[in-house]
Amino acid sequence: MQKQHTNMNYTIRQMTDTEAIIIRYGEIALKGKNRINFENKLLDNIERIAKARPKRTSGRFILYIDAKDMQKTAEKLKKVFGITSLSIAKEVDLDMDKIGSEALERAKGRRFRTFRITAQRTQKRLKPSPDIEREIGAYIVEKTGKKVKLKDPDLEIFIEISEHAYVFTEKMQCHGGLPVGIEGNVALIIEEKNKKELDKSILAGLLMMKRGCNIYPFRYSSMKASMKKSANDKKSLKLLEDYGAKTIVIAKDINEIQTKALKMQCRALAIGNTIGNLSGPHKEIETDMVILTPLISYNEKEISEKLKGFR
Amino acid sequence: MQKQHTNMNYTIRQMTDTEAIIIRYGEIALKGKNRINFENKLLDNIERIAKARPKRTSGRFILYIDAKDMQKTAEKLKKVFGITSLSIAKEVDLDMDKIGSEALERAKGRRFRTFRITAQRTQKRLKPSPDIEREIGAYIVEKTGKKVKLKDPDLEIFIEISEHAYVFTEKMQCHGGLPVGIEGNVALIIEEKNKKELDKSILAGLLMMKRGCNIYPFRYSSMKASMKKSANDKKSLKLLEDYGAKTIVIAKDINEIQTKALKMQCRALAIGNTIGNLSGPHKEIETDMVILTPLISYNEKEISEKLKGFR
Numbered sequence: 372m373q374k375q376h377t378n379m380n381y382t383i384r385q386m387t388d389t390e391a392i393i394i395r396y397g398e399i400a401l402k403g404k405n406r407i408n409f410e411n412k413l414l415d416n417i418e419r420i421a422k423a424r425p426k427r428t429s430g431r432f433i434l435y436i437d438a439k440d441m442q443k444t445a446e447k448l449k450k451v452f453g454i455t456s457l458s459i460a461k462e463v464d465l466d467m468d469k470i471g472s473e474a475l476e477r478a479k480g481r482r483f484r485t486f487r488i489t490a491q492r493t494q495k496r497l498k499p500s501p502d503i504e505r506e507i508g509a510y511i512v513e514k515t516g517k518k519v520k521l522k523d524p525d526l527e528i529f530i531e532i533s534e535h536a537y538v539f540t541e542k543m544q545c546h547g548g549l550p551v552g553i554e555g556n557v558a559l560i561i562e563e564k565n566k567k568e569l570d571k572s573i574l575a576g577l578l579m580m581k582r583g584c585n586i587y588p589f590r591y592s593s594m595k596a597s598m599k600k601s602a603n604d605k606k607s608l609k610l611l612e613d614y615g616a617k618t619i620v621i622a623k624d625i626n627e628i629q630t631k632a633l634k635m636q637c638r639a640l641a642i643g644n645t646i647g648n649l650s651g652p653h654k655e656i657e658t659d660m661v662i663l664t665p666l667i668s669y670n671e672k673e674i675s676e677k678l679k680g681f682r
Numbered sequence: 683m684q685k686q687h688t689n690m691n692y693t694i695r696q697m698t699d700t701e702a703i704i705i706r707y708g709e710i711a712l713k714g715k716n717r718i719n720f721e722n723k724l725l726d727n728i729e730r731i732a733k734a735r736p737k738r739t740s741g742r743f744i745l746y747i748d749a750k751d752m753q754k755t756a757e758k759l760k761k762v763f764g765i766t767s768l769s770i771a772k773e774v775d776l777d778m779d780k781i782g783s784e785a786l787e788r789a790k791g792r793r794f795r796t797f798r799i800t801a802q803r804t805q806k807r808l809k810p811s812p813d814i815e816r817e818i819g820a821y822i823v824e825k826t827g828k829k830v831k832l833k834d835p836d837l838e839i840f841i842e843i844s845e846h847a848y849v850f851t852e853k854m855q856c857h858g859g860l861p862v863g864i865e866g867n868v869a870l871i872i873e874e875k876n877k878k879e880l881d882k883s884i885l886a887g888l889l890m891m892k893r894g895c896n897i898y899p900f901r902y903s904s905m906k907a908s909m910k911k912s913a914n915d916k917k918s919l920k921l922l923e924d925y926g927a928k929t930i931v932i933a934k935d936i937n938e939i940q941t942k943a944l945k946m947q948c949r950a951l952a953i954g955n956t957i958g959n960l961s962g963p964h965k966e967i968e969t970d971m972v973i974l975t976p977l978i979s980y981n982e983k984e985i986s987e988k989l990k991g992f993r
Contacts, residue, residue: 554957579978581979582956646865646893646894662975664973664978665975667889667893667952667974668893670859670860
């Protein structure tokens with residue numbers, strides 16, 4: 372009876388508090404109009420995934436969604452190019468007592484012997500970051516009896532200050548890059564002769580998306596008929612979609628690809644060839660389109676490592 | 683008087699000993715005929731730089747040159763693609779006493795408090811590596827009074843065993859990749875509108891060379907006339923040459939480049955465009971040759987870091 376009561380209290384508490392995902396982004400050297408385009412496109416791409424449009428704050432986006440969808444949405448957002456890192460945070464008022472009790476709440480759910488508080492202000496409010504760190508740190512020590520350790524602590528509690536205070540314990544690293552769609556449309560030929568060639572096509576598409584291109588993938592109809600896709604192949608193809616590629620289009624030959632690609636306003640055609648297989652498929656492609664070879668200077672090991680990084 | 687005497691002895695000793703450069707190479711997954719082509723091309727490329735042909739031993743090359751040229755030649759060899767690392771070593775007989783006294787000699791010239799012996803056998807001779815390490819280690823401790831420390835020692839003395847024993851203290855990391863010339867000829871357009879574009883062309887050339895291509899760089903004659911090269915630009919252009927590119931050819935337009943490139947049996951044309959400047963120079967190039975875009979998925983930061991790595 373006692374236990375059930377506690378659980379209910381906790382549920383109510385969670386629902387009245389504000390949870391949010393902090394979204395960090397940015398490429399060095401993006402300035403002026405480029406930066407605005409970057410931000411708008413990234414907001415669009417996030418909205419499509421999260422079904423909610425984040426709020427802008429100083430150099431960050433804050434996304435408010437149902438608490439139950441937080442983890443799942445964060446996992447999906449990891450595949451949105453342009454985002455450099457994510458944190459699921461509690462949003463509280465700019466008030467040291469509230470920040471302290473939220474930090475304590477975060478600490479209580481965790482097993483640790485040592486901890487540190489890391490504060491950052493994206494707006495100059497409340498008080499200097501070192502003061503916040505010291506005061507909240509002292510409060511946690513007092514309440515838990517744990518030790519502060521600045522280097523390699525078991526637990527790091529982050530406090531970010533802008534219009535509100537955000538308290539969290541994890542920064543999920545993402546891929547960065549440019550938001551898909553900022554650099555125009557590129558057709559991608561999916562080569563399916565074998566697993567290796569397929570993986571190269573997929574990686575070529577991902578790399579172009581990471582540089583902001585919309586990717587329109589094309590498959591040859593002959594390939595489709597003659598090949599049984601393994602679960603692995605399907606997983607590879609799904610990767611492209613997860614990162615925001617358009618639906619795969621079937622075409623019977625390069626002429627049909629070119630016609631369809633031009634209709635989709637593709638400015639170029641990407642292929643996954645390396646220098647080793649340059650005399651292969653590349654030679655067969657006769658097209659007026661600009662051909663892009665993002666993997667041309669990669670070796671096998673680099674290709675498989677890069678692709679693993681995106682899975 | 684005493685000092686001069688010692689110096690003289692030392693000089694004589696150095697000249698009667700055999701110094702050699704150990705050259706390590708190899709890409710994972712090179713097998714059969716590919717491996718033999720790789721080795722022969724690499725031997726050719728080394729011979730051209732070092733004016734001496736290395737000897738093959740188990741998975742290594744051993745290069746014998748004048749002791750006075752060692753350091754300078756090693757620096758030059760760092761720019762030979764295909765080499766993964768280099769060591770300037772003393773070659774001694776497969777005899778524990780001789781190895782021990784050579785290791786001691788190496789230690790004497792150095793200031794250190796802790797050391798370790800790291801032995802490796804590319805041929806199963808003499809005795810197991812752990813035994814070599816323990817015995818030579820004990821000998822150095824006895825003679826110098828220094829301490830063995832396996833993790834992060836001040837000094838590491840390496841012993842490699844094949845047909846002879848090689849004793850050395852440094853492994854110079856090199857770029858690896860494939861030997862220039864193993865993958866056929868590629869023309870490179872050197873874009874000189876500004877420093878950034880120039881650097882991109884240079885990097886595109888270097889990356890293609892690292893994948894084994896012979897690079898034939900082309901400059902537009904109009905550019906040459908209208909531009910004063912800074913010292914920096916000259917240094918960039920020299921990089922291409924240092925890594926084994928052919929002499930730069932001047933041409934007045936893309937037609938002349940194509941004609942000359944085909945005469946040089948170039949199978950493709952590399953350009954340093956990124957997706958951001960794709961609508962720039964790339965569009966102006968109308969050619970029947972295959973165009974390679976090794977930098978198409980790189981951002982500015984990656985480009986400048988990569989290029990720095992080659993300097």
